[in-house]
Amino acid sequence: MNSGMKQEVVGINSSNNTLLRVEGLKKYFPVHRGFLQRVAGWIKAVDGVDLDIEQGSTLGLVGESGCGKSTVGRSILKLIEPDEGKIMYGGRDISGLSRHEMKPLRSEMQIIFQDPFGSLNPRMTIGASIDEGLRTRGVRHRAKRTKRVEELLEMVGMATGAADRYPHEFSGGQRQRIGIARALSVEPSLIVCDEPISALDVSIQAQIINLLNELQAQLGLSYLFISHDLNVVGYLSDAVAVMYLGQIMEYAPAQELYEKPLHPYTLALLSAAPRPEPDDRGKWTTLPGDVPSPFNPPPGCKFQGRCPVVEDRCREAEISFYEATEGHKVRCWKF
Amino acid sequence: MDGVNCEVAQGQTVCLVGESGCGKTVSALTILGLIPQPPGDVVGGRVLFEGQNLLDMTENEMQQVRGNRIAIVFQEPMTSLNPVFTIGDQIAEAIIVHENVSPVETRARCVHLLTDVGIAAPEERLKDYPHQLSGGQRQRVMIAMALACHPELVIADEPTTALDVTVQAQILNLFAALQKKRGMSLLYITHDLSVVARIADRIYVMYAGIIVEQAGARDIFHHPYHPYTQGLLASLPASDNRGKKLHSIRGQVPDPAYKPSGCPFHPRCDFAVASCHDTLPEMCDDGKGHLSRCPVLHELRHETGGGRDQFIQ
Numbered sequence: 240m241n242s243g244m245k246q247e248v249v250g251i252n253s254s255n256n257t258l259l260r261v262e263g264l265k266k267y268f269p270v271h272r273g274f275l276q277r278v279a280g281w282i283k284a285v286d287g288v289d290l291d292i293e294q295g296s297t298l299g300l301v302g303e304s305g306c307g308k309s310t311v312g313r314s315i316l317k318l319i320e321p322d323e324g325k326i327m328y329g330g331r332d333i334s335g336l337s338r339h340e341m342k343p344l345r346s347e348m349q350i351i352f353q354d355p356f357g358s359l360n361p362r363m364t365i366g367a368s369i370d371e372g373l374r375t376r377g378v379r380h381r382a383k384r385t386k387r388v389e390e391l392l393e394m395v396g397m398a399t400g401a402a403d404r405y406p407h408e409f410s411g412g413q414r415q416r417i418g419i420a421r422a423l424s425v426e427p428s429l430i431v432c433d434e435p436i437s438a439l440d441v442s443i444q445a446q447i448i449n450l451l452n453e454l455q456a457q458l459g460l461s462y463l464f465i466s467h468d469l470n471v472v473g474y475l476s477d478a479v480a481v482m483y484l485g486q487i488m489e490y491a492p493a494q495e496l497y498e499k500p501l502h503p504y505t506l507a508l509l510s511a512a513p514r515p516e517p518d519d520r521g522k523w524t525t526l527p528g529d530v531p532s533p534f535n536p537p538p539g540c541k542f543q544g545r546c547p548v549v550e551d552r553c554r555e556a557e558i559s560f561y562e563a564t565e566g567h568k569v570r571c572w573k574f
Numbered sequence: 575m576d577g578v579n580c581e582v583a584q585g586q587t588v589c590l591v592g593e594s595g596c597g598k599t600v601s602a603l604t605i606l607g608l609i610p611q612p613p614g615d616v617v618g619g620r621v622l623f624e625g626q627n628l629l630d631m632t633e634n635e636m637q638q639v640r641g642n643r644i645a646i647v648f649q650e651p652m653t654s655l656n657p658v659f660t661i662g663d664q665i666a667e668a669i670i671v672h673e674n675v676s677p678v679e680t681r682a683r684c685v686h687l688l689t690d691v692g693i694a695a696p697e698e699r700l701k702d703y704p705h706q707l708s709g710g711q712r713q714r715v716m717i718a719m720a721l722a723c724h725p726e727l728v729i730a731d732e733p734t735t736a737l738d739v740t741v742q743a744q745i746l747n748l749f750a751a752l753q754k755k756r757g758m759s760l761l762y763i764t765h766d767l768s769v770v771a772r773i774a775d776r777i778y779v780m781y782a783g784i785i786v787e788q789a790g791a792r793d794i795f796h797h798p799y800h801p802y803t804q805g806l807l808a809s810l811p812a813s814d815n816r817g818k819k820l821h822s823i824r825g826q827v828p829d830p831a832y833k834p835s836g837c838p839f840h841p842r843c844d845f846a847v848a849s850c851h852d853t854l855p856e857m858c859d860d861g862k863g864h865l866s867r868c869p870v871l872h873e874l875r876h877e878t879g880g881g882r883d884q885f886i887q
Contacts, residue, residue, distance in 0.1 A: 303738035410826050440593040441765060442842075445809035445822035452819070467739065470768070473813025474820075497813035511743040514812050515767040517774075517791045525747055526740045529708045545740075 257327075258461050259315065259429060261290040264324035266310050270534060280535045284310040285321070286485035289560070290463075292429065297455065297462040299476030299493065301469055301508070303530045307485040308465045312431040315463065316348050317341055328429075346376055346425035353434040355418035359406040365392070365417050366402030372424030391420040394457075395450060412443035416450065423454070431463045436471065448475060469512045473497050481505045484533050484541040487560070491567040501569045504542050540570070548573070578619075578785055580761075580778050582727060587753065587760045589770045589791075592780035595830050598763045601780075602729045605761075606646060607636045623727070642672040645720035649732035651712035655704040661688075661715050662700030668722035687718040690755075692748055710741035717748065721756075729761045734769065746773055767810060771795055779803050782828050782838035784854070789864035799858075799866035799875075801843045837867070845870045 264285055272279035284307040292298045302308045314321040317333070326334045333344060352358050359368055366388050373384045389399050395416040406414060415435060422430055432451070436444045448471065454460055466472050472479055472493075479496045481489045481504065489502040500506050507526045528545045537543065540553040552572060563574040578601055582588045592598045603609050605621050607628060621628040628639060648654045656664060665684045669675060675683070681700075688696035691714040704712055713733060720728055730749070734742040746769065753760055764770060770777060774791040779800065787800040798804045808821035825842040828834055834841050840850040847870055849855075857865045858872035866872065 303740065412826065440827050441767070441806055442593060442809055442823040442827065445811070445820040446824075448811055449820050449822055469739075470810065470812045474811030474816055493813060493816065507740060511739040512768065514814075515771040515795065515807070515810055517771045517795050520772060525743045527744075529710050529741060530738055 256293045256295075257291050258294045258329060259290070259292040259463075260325075260327040261288060261311070261315060262325040262327070264288040264290075264311065264314055264326070265322045266307075266314055266319060267322055282533045283485045283536060284533060285314065286541075288324070288482075288485070288487055290480060290487070292461050292463060293477075294428075295455065295459045295461055296477040297464050297475055299472035299479040300463060300465045300482060301467065301472045301479060302482035303467060303508075305484075305530055305533060306482045307533065308482050309433055311482070312350065312433050312463060312465050316350055316431060318350070346372075347427055348429045348431070349422035349425065349427040350431040350433060351415070351418045351422050351435050353437050355411075355414040356406060358418060359414065359421075361406050364403055364405055365409075368406075368417070369402075369421050369424050372421055376425050387424070391423055392417075394423065394454070395420045396446075410443075411439050412446060415439065415447050419447075419450065419454070423458075427460070429461045429463070431465070433465045434467070435464075437466065437468065444471070451475065469508060470514070481508065484531065484536055486541055486570060487568075488542065488571075489567075489569045490560075495564075495567055499567075501563055501567070501574050502542075502571050503546050503548055507545075507547075578780070578783075580785065580788075582759045582761050584726070584759055585753065585757050586775045587749075587762060587773050589774035589777045590761065590763045590780060591765065591767065591770050591777060593765055593827050595782075595827060596780045597783040597830070598765075598780055599731055600783075602646065602731050602761070602763055605729065606640050606644060607631070607633075608640075638672075641668060641720075641725070642723045643725050644727045644729065645723070645725040647713075647716050647720050647728065647730045647733045649735050651709070651716045652704060654716060655712060657704055659703075660700065661702050661704065661707070665700075665715070665719050665722060668719045672723045683722070684718075687721060688715070690721065690752070691715070691718045692744070693718075709737055710744060713737060713741075713745055714748070717745075717752075721752065724756065725758060727759045727761065729763070731763045732765070733762075735764070735766070742769070749773070767806065779806075782833050783830065784838065784867065785857075786839065786868070787864075787866045789866075793862075793864045797864075799860070799864060799871060800839075800868045801845050801871065802839050803866075805842075 265287055266285040267281040267283050269278045270280045270282060271277065288311055290298060300308045300311065310319060313319040315326055321334060324334065325332055328344065369388045369391055370384055373387055378384050378387065388402050392399060392401055397413065397416055409417065436447050439447060451462065455462065464472060464475055476493045479491065479493050480487045481502065483504050489496065489505045496505065500509055507524065510524050526545050531544055539555050540558050543549050543553045546553065558570050558572060560568050560570050561574055563569050580590065590598050590601060600609065605628065623639065623644065628636065662684055665687060666680045669680050669683055684700055685696045688699055693699050693711060693714055707715065734745050737745065749760060750773065762773060771791065777789060777791055777794045778785050779787040779802065781802050787794065787798065787803045794803060795807065798807055805821060805823040809823060811820055823842050828838060836852045837850045837855050840846040855867050855869050857867050858869055859865050
């Protein structure tokens with residue numbers, strides 16, 4: 240990517256409120272083949288992603304499986320070491336920090352996963368799991384910690400008796416609440432939510448969504464909300480980024496994206512996942528083909544293979560991120 | 575599952591909706607006599623297929639129906655396909671089991687089936703093993719196998735849940751096209767209300783092993799009668815209700831082993847009265863084919879002269 244194009248990409252929304260800014264994030268995974276396990280190619284999981292999250296706001300990151308949305312989330316927390324790009328947290332570049340230097344920042348950024356059972360130690364009581372977070376934060380006084388554990392559990396809508404019980408005693412929705420309580424124990428400013436409600440029943444999803452919204456209003460949290468569900472993302476987010484094969488295809492304020500989508504992929508996604516309304520039948524278009532593998536993708540636009548309005552020039556050069564209207568960016572020639 | 579009544583008319587798409595553990599899949603397996611006994615036991619009821627009771631049939635008779643006249647498509651094609659046989663072998667098996675046809679004809683039919691379900695270069699794909707196909711293609715193969723003997727009824731149990739939304743849209747289109755072409759009926763089991771809204775003619779809403787509401791698709795979505803259905807629909811997030819608090823049904827989905835007495839929904843219901851705690855409510859008919867297992871709201875509707883029924887919010 241030449242520097243001129245890079246200029247366009249940087250600074251999606253330059254305001255002073257920016258809590259997290261990601262610039263040109265890349266993460267490639269090598270693919271080994273053959274007897275000598277030579278590197279046969281690269282999976283470009285994340286290929287030049289730029290994001291901005293403002294203080295107290297929610298950025299939704301949507302895309303189909305394998306588009307690299309989880310890799311972005313994990314790279315931001317440096318759970319995966321990115322290959323290229325800058326991660327600015329509160330104005331400070333954290334991409335070059337060592338594990339040791341990252342440690343004080345760990346309590347600033349937390350993550351909640353799709354399956355909270357996998358992230359809770361089955362042999363520790365809920366109270367002990369949450370307590371661990373408080374201890375790393377340096378709360379020495381035991382009585383204070385016990386009180387705080389109870390406060391946190393209450394904050395996420397759990398009965399106080401829950402502290403003495405084990406993860407297996409809880410249902411999926413309750414475990415997700417516990418996962419949130421544990422993330423909150425270190426008083427973070429940013430929470431990366433990686434498909435936190437996908438595994439839950441519909442009636443339980445609404446409870447967790449409301450909880451996330453309440454906590455945001457109460458504590459001024461910022462979320463990076465990663466999901467494949469456009470309805471949930473549209474409901475929760477202030478701004479939405481649509482990802483396809485490692486790149487952001489479109490970025491806009493949520494309402495704008497849903498009312499005036501520009502990129503053909505966004506259009507297809509929105510039409511494939513309609514509102515639950517029987518009168519909307521017949522209004523949808525279908526994309527041909529499967530999501531291609533991110534292994535050695537073709538040059539040019541990543542979406543070319545499935546795009547209904549593809550042209551020759553789409554197959555030639557990488558397409559930059561254009562600002563179609565104020566604050567609405569799209570990776571397509573047409574705008 | 576407890577006293578489920580469900581009807582699928584010819585050529586119709588009927589959706590069975592419910593959350594996990596509500597008995598949707600068990601209903602499907604019972605229809606085909608696939609519930610292992612023990613531990614399961616079908617203690618009563620009838621499954622009538624073109625007037626014959628499937629539950630009275632012997633295993634041999636059942637073999638003639640299963641796969642041949644009623645077929646099933648499961649959620650996870652990777653676990654339903656045998657990894658050590660080619661796609662061609664597996665589709666051929668479905669044909670050979672039920673019909674006496676020559677190998678040449680079998681092969682021709684396999685190719686034809688794969689073409690029907692929208693797989694490109696079908697001759698090549700017949701030689702592939704399941705792991706060589708993508709999730710969407712595997713599901714198409716499963717559908718091809720289900721269609722192998724021209725069934726009159728296809729039961730699809732969450733067939734698109736594991737797929738991406740754009741691929742899901744393709745599979746739903748495929749079902750619709752096949753139904754049109756072959757006039758078959760579809761019993762579609764899912765938890766996803768936006769899929770239901772898209773395909774259903776008639777909807778059955780299940781909760782904790784019972785059907786709580788049944789009606790035509792538009793009636794369910796526009797005028798839900800049962801508090802559970804109402805709650806479920808009001809709890810759906812969408813981009814156009816941003817900023818508003820979502821309605822949420824309080825409490826948890828009950829464990830199938832410890833179902834609440836009476837109406838299983840009463841611990842989570844805002845309209846529950848004393849009788850809901852100990853007697854299972856009857857299905858109340860509004861006279862227009864819209865049935866709901868909630869006498870409380872049924873009476874309320876009567877008193878308010880059948881006025882609109884959104885009591886929540």
